[in-house]
Amino acid sequence: MYQTLISLLVLGLLWGGVFLLLAGGLNLIYGVMKVVNLAHGDFIVLAGLMAFSLYEIGFNPLVSLPIVALALFALGGFTQFGLLEHIKGSGPTAELRTLLATFGFSYVVSNISFLIWGSQFQSIPFLQGAVVIGGIALPEALLVCSFVAFALSAAVHLWLTRTKHGKSVRAVAQSSLGAETCGVDVRKVRFLAFSVGSAMAGAAGALLICLIPFQATSGGEMTVQAFTLIALGGLGSYVGAFLAAELLGIAEVMTQYFLGANGAAGIIYVVFVAVLIFRPSGLLGKAGRV
Amino acid sequence: MLQAIIRRICTIAILGCLSPALAQAEAPIKIGLAISETGPSSPPSLFELRGYELAIQEINQAGGILHRPLELVKYDDQGNPSTAAQLYQKLLTSDRVDLMLSPYSADLTAAVAPIVNRAGRVMLTVTSASDSYDGRYSYIVQGITPAARIMLPLLDLAKSKGYKTLSILSLNNRLGAEASKALTAEAEAAGMKVLFHETYSPITTDFSALALKAGEPKPDMILGTTYLADSQGILRALKAQNVTAKMIGFSIGPIEPEFYKGLGGVAEDIFVPTSYFPTLKTNGNEEFVKNFRAKYDLDPTYHAAVAYAAVKTYAAAIERVGKIDQDAINKALHDIELDTVVGHFKVNANGAQIGYSAYLLQWQKGKQVLVWPAAEADADPILPHPGWQ
Incomplete structure (x- = not known):
């Protein structure tokens, strides 16, 4: 039993990494731009299916990862310049308008995926083994997903705190008007943030399709999961998202083992409702954010 | 002249009378x-x-x-x-x-x-x-x-090999519930013991804990009433956790070519029942x-x-x-x-199918092969499952 508990805990932590990978890009985009990108899940699916096609012509998913991330960087830039930049207004009005715009765009992306790949579930047979340490099996796909999620989170954190571009991004996040007054090119920063967030979705898609089969319409569920996670952590908070991801990973695995798999599917929402009641700003969010 | 007009009128009248009948005949x-x-x-x-x-x-x-x-x-x-x-x-x-x-x-x-x-x-x-x-x-x-009969060839084959215990994982939907209920009843009627039976939601993506639980009682068989994505998820989790059994079989999912494409060698030796196969x-x-x-x-x-x-x-x-x-x-x-x-x-008085039966396929060397019933089989089933490579 002791060994089983350790196994479950490790699995939970690793699945936390998968959740973090799922939500990282969305968190960055919301943190900087206050845009909830409802096409985020569809970006992940598009990226995953691109990685699938690259795998079909002989590309290892780890090689496809930067290619797909770059493609999604471009798609993010296009979305920002072609769509979101044209939406006027500020505050809650702008948030609602961008929400509706990305909601509509999610249909465009998922239908493009559908036209190209059809609606069959696709997956990549990669990293299906496990590393066994002390009798505890660590699935390779989960290990790599978690590693990439943590590495990306750390890289984004360093970028935001240690580089001039990152500081510009944070300045825009705090006050767009203030940053513009100080000479920061706000349009460029928004472009950069949305593109980097989309590239993170691309990296997530290229890896997740090795773990979870995708079909063109899988994006909606992923967006809901990712949004729930970042809201739980405190919208835009990176450490909060990390904590939320680990909490959900452990909660899901433990619930599945002790209470049954049907309960596990809903645990993310039970935890979310509990946090909304007892800590409405999320685990590490600022008051009034959620 | 008058004769020509009368002839034309008669022709039109006859055609007029005939055309609905012709149209009806060819409708x-x-x-x-x-x-x-x-x-x-x-x-x-x-x-x-x-x-x-x-x-x-x-x-x-x-x-x-x-x-x-x-x-x-x-x-x-x-x-x-x-x-x-x-x-x-x-x-x-x-x-x-x-x-x-x-x-x-x-x-x-x-x-x-x-x-x-x-x-x-x-x-x-x-x-x-x-x-x-x-x-x-x-x-x-x-x-x-019918769904209730689709999993039965798995039990027939298991009986012939003397397998006695099983774990069942079933998708929580109409087909999963019905097929797993019938599977449980038939297994118990055949003197087998269901050691573990659990349903999961259609949105489940992480099957790690479920795989661990299904393998804990060391069953002879791990069977699932599944579709494609969940059957792949379960199999990945079984492989990653090194959970195995003598026979592993799932409904519907492994029928799709994408099952093997998405899993590669992990799909080898997996059974799937079907109601039809091209070599029949x-x-x-x-x-x-x-x-x-x-x-x-x-x-x-x-x-x-x-x-x-x-x-x-x-x-x-x-x-x-x-x-x-x-x-x-x-x-x-x-x-x-x-x-x-x-x-x-052949159907019964309620319209339920009682004539059609079910067959068993197994993935062998990247291909689906008809392995049961023995009289129809194109190859012998590979049993027990050789374990994860």
């Missing part, structure tokens, strides 16, 4: 259905559609039914039950089709069955869940192996497979075969009745016994 028999041409279920739905279309093409090339060609009236329900219900209403009232075929999936069939039945139209279905054939709908007739020596199957490959450049799946057999069964029932009369066709479908590409078509 097509309309067969209506909604199917998921788009949406999550479109891959198997499209196979069904191909089966329907090939059968209709063959019948029309042979002169139609009652010397009338068949015409397919179809709509895309996008896999949505309420859309399907509206479309069946349209087929009945606006299109006034003569015969009905079912949409893809048990949930959509359950949505349209009351509408079709209330209108007094016969509908030959190809969905396996049983609740449309429990006596409540007298015009709904089943043309596929059933009536007309060789020709059906040849024609299907020629028309679509694909091997027919069981979805295509049951759909093809449904149209052929309709044709036989109508030829027997000699007219388009819903009650008479319904009675003929209940009475008829017919050898189709799927097997021996």
Whole structure:
């Protein structure tokens, strides 16, 4: 039993990494731009299916990862310049308008995926083994997903705190008007943030399709999961998202083992409702954010 | 001059009298259905559609039914039950089709069955869940192996090997519930012991803990009533946690070629029951497979075969009745016994299929191979499962 508990805990932590990978890009985009990108899940699916096609012509998913991330960087830039930049207004009005715009765009992306790949579930047979340490099996796909999620989170954190571009991004996040007054090119920063967030979705898609089969319409569920996670952590908070991801990973695995798999599917929402009641700003969010 | 005018008037009058009769003689028999041409279920739905279309093409090339060609009236329900219900209403009232075929999936069939039945139209279905054939709908007739019987070849093979214990994982939906309930009952009736049985939600993606639990009692068999994505998720988790059993088998999911494509070698030696396979020596199957490959450049799946057999069964029932009369066709479908590409078509008084049986396939060296029943098998089953490489 002791060994089983350790196994479950490790699995939970690793699945936390998968959740973090799922939500990282969305968190960055919301943190900087206050845009909830409802096409985020569809970006992940598009990226995953691109990685699938690259795998079909002989590309290892780890090689496809930067290619797909770059493609999604471009798609993010296009979305920002072609769509979101044209939406006027500020505050809650702008948030609602961008929400509706990305909601509509999610249909465009998922239908493009559908036209190209059809609606069959696709997956990549990669990293299906496990590393066994002390009798505890660590699935390779989960290990790599978690590693990439943590590495990306750390890289984004360093970028935001240690580089001039990152500081510009944070300045825009705090006050767009203030940053513009100080000479920061706000349009460029928004472009950069949305593109980097989309590239993170691309990296997530290229890896997740090795773990979870995708079909063109899988994006909606992923967006809901990712949004729930970042809201739980405190919208835009990176450490909060990390904590939320680990909490959900452990909660899901433990619930599945002790209470049954049907309960596990809903645990993310039970935890979310509990946090909304007892800590409405999320685990590490600022008051009034959620 | 006067004679010419009279002759012309007579000609027009005669043609006028004859043309409705001629039109009636050649008016097509309309067969209506909604199917998921788009949406999550479109891959198997499209196979069904191909089966329907090939059968209709063959019948029309042979002169139609009652010397009338068949015409397919179809709509895309996008896999949505309420859309399907509206479309069946349209087929009945606006299109006034003569015969009905079912949409893809048990949930959509359950949505349209009351509408079709209330209108007094016969509908030959190809969905396996049983609740449309429990006596409540007298015009709904089943043309596929019922869900309750689909997993039984796995138990038959297990019995022959002396396996005694099993763990069952089942998707929490109509088909999963019914198939796993029947599997449990049949296993217990055969003296086997179900050590673990758990259902999971359709949105489950992480099966790690479930795989650990299923393997803990060390069962002889791990069986799942699944679709594609969940069967792949479970198998990945079993492999990653090094959980194994002598026999591992899942419903539906491993039928799809994408099952092997997504899992590679992990899919080796996995069993999947089916109601049809191209190598079966059933009536007309060789020709059906040849024609299907020629028309679509694909091997027919069981979805295509049951759909093809449904149209052929309709044709036989109508030829027997000699007219388009819903009650008479319904009675003929209940009475008829017919050898189709799927097997021996026979239904009970409620319209539930009792003739068609199930077969067992196994993934061997990247290919599906028919391994059970022994009399029909193309190869021996590989048992026990050799463990994860």
